[in-house]
Amino acid sequence: MEFGVLGPLRMTAQRISYVPTAPKQRQLLALLLFNANQVVSTSACIEELWESAPPASALSTLQTYVLQLRRALRGVPHIGSLQDARKTLETRDGGYLLVVRQGELDLHVFERLVSHGRAALDHDDDRTGSRLLGEALDMWTGAALADVQTGPILQSYLTGLEEQRICVQEQRIEADLRLGHHHELLGELSALVTQNPTHENLHAQLMLALYRSGRPAQALTVHRRLRQVLHDELGLEPSPRMRRLHQAVLACDPVLDMPSQARGRLSLDLPARAG
Structure with a gap:
């Protein structure tokens, strides 16, 4: 299973996309991915999807979106059933948690490569640091969530992520300048x-x-x-x-x-x- 937010939204298995087409479901999936393996509160989901003007039916509509995401996950070969989809997109007390394994989400891979690259720079290894930071930047396939409408929470994530991306570029370029x-x-x-x-x-x-x-x-x-x-x-x-x-x-x-x-x-x- 592969998930991606560093470019267009991705949820693929064996090169087949399982990303929903409905805008609100895509938005919810993106929010869950940015908080993978952490509980996202119901109130945060509602704020992201409807900002300060949620409809009276917001809670039941959110539950419908979650069900539709689980149905999309059910189509993934190694999941295969709605019961197993509930183990991937879990209902927790007060919210929802999307289970993502190590290496499945491009954002996690990016952050790990950045951490290792910076550690190399701290040990005066500009060549390794530049290579690792370059590999981290190569994880990006375009603007993050380029095809997803965003509310206030996702927008704040994207702002911080873009600042981090530029910072990583600066650090990699600085290493390359030292390398001549x-x-x-x-x-x-x-x-x-x-x-x-x-x-x-x-x-x-x-x-x-x-x-x-x-x-x-x-x-x-x-x-x-x-x-x-x-x-x-x-x-x-x-x-x-x-x-x-x-x-x-x-x-x-x-x-x-x-x-x-x-x-x-x-x-x-x-x-x-x-x-």
């Missing part, structure tokens, strides 16, 4: 700064990759565009860290030429100059 892969990163970073026009660290990484690829003028253009967007959209100036990087590029500072050997400090965290 600056030229290979240019396309990816250019796309990321287009998608995240006010994200300073991604811009800093692109500036460094450009500088190390022998393109300092383009690195300065990246800074200029960031400064303009920050000013126009947020009324802000670049951070001191970005200003130090800008000055280092202008001065062709040797500190930019090689990855920092000081662990615990990102290679982009340039020291402030005295005077």
